[in-house]
Amino acid sequence: MNVQVYGPLRSATGSKVVEIDSGELPGRPTVRDVLDALCAAHPRSESHLRDEDGALRPSVRVTVGDDRADLDDHCPPDADVRVFPAMRGG
Numbered sequence: 001m002n003v004q005v006y007g008p009l010r011s012a013t014g015s016k017v018v019e020i021d022s023g024e025l026p027g028r029p030t031v032r033d034v035l036d037a038l039c040a041a042h043p044r045s046e047s048h049l050r051d052e053d054g055a056l057r058p059s060v061r062v063t064v065g066d067d068r069a070d071l072d073d074h075c076p077p078d079a080d081v082r083v084f085p086a087m088r089g090g
Helices: 009-013 031-041 043-049
Strands: 002-005 017-019 061-064 081-084
Touching: 002 009, 002 031, 009 043, 031 043, 031 061, 031 081
Parallel strands: 002 081
Antiparallel strands: 002 017, 061 081
């Protein structure tokens, strides 16, 4: 599964597109599973996505296809996933 990342996540992952091995995901993966795999493969990305308590930052947006996705939404292995991290500034 390919996941497109934006903003500061690119420096944390080293590329615009991150490949997640679908064999490491459960049988019916969720968006949460994909983000967990992303953070496991690229630990520096975690601070861009999660608060100190491990919760997803409120400003992080994930889309599956063209639709905004929640953490518990199904994420098919062939899905077009995009992750927009928390942005800071004014």
